[in-house]
Amino acid sequence: MFWFLMAAMVAVVAAVALAVLGSGDGSGGPVTGGLPEAEPDRAHDPLPVDRPLTAADVxxxxxxxxxRGYRMAETDDVLDRLAAELAERDARIAALEAELGRVPGPPPLPGPPPPAGPAV
Structure with missing residues (x-):
């Protein structure tokens, strides 16, 4: 009786293993060609591309x-330092422009260089 139960248990385990492994994706269903592609994890708040970065963006x-991600504490320290330096830079630029009496305007748009004049 012991050998009959042992053989029955081996047969059941083998049948279940073959059914799961034979499905292709491990779900036990029909073969679908493997695991579905995982959606990549992206930042929820991407940095703006239409204007210069500010400390608030960082x-x-x-x-x-x-x-296998990043070391959160170290990365947060770097981002905090970067934000502080951006804020300090922006404040310094504003102070220098105020000393010059300039009103800051929009940044120049990137584009082709102006055409050169005729050679003389």
């Missing part, structure tokens, strides 16, 4: 985590 960035 403070608002939240990087996604992964199984």
């Amino acid at each position: 403070v608002a960035v939240r990087l996604p985590l992964a199984a």
Whole structure:
């Protein structure tokens, strides 16, 4: 009786293993060609591309985590330092422009250089 139960248990385990492994995706269903593609994890608050970065942009960035992700404390320290230096830079630029009496305007748009004049 012992050998019959042992053989029955081995047969059941083998049948279940073959059914799961034979499905292709491990779900036990029909073969679908493997696992579905995982959607990549992206930052929820991407940095703006239509204007210069500000300290508030850096403070608002939240990087996604992964199984082999980044060291959160160190990365947050770097981002905090970068935000502080951006804020300090912006304040210094505003102070220098105020000393010169300039009113800051929009940044120049990138484009082709102006055409050169005729050679004389």
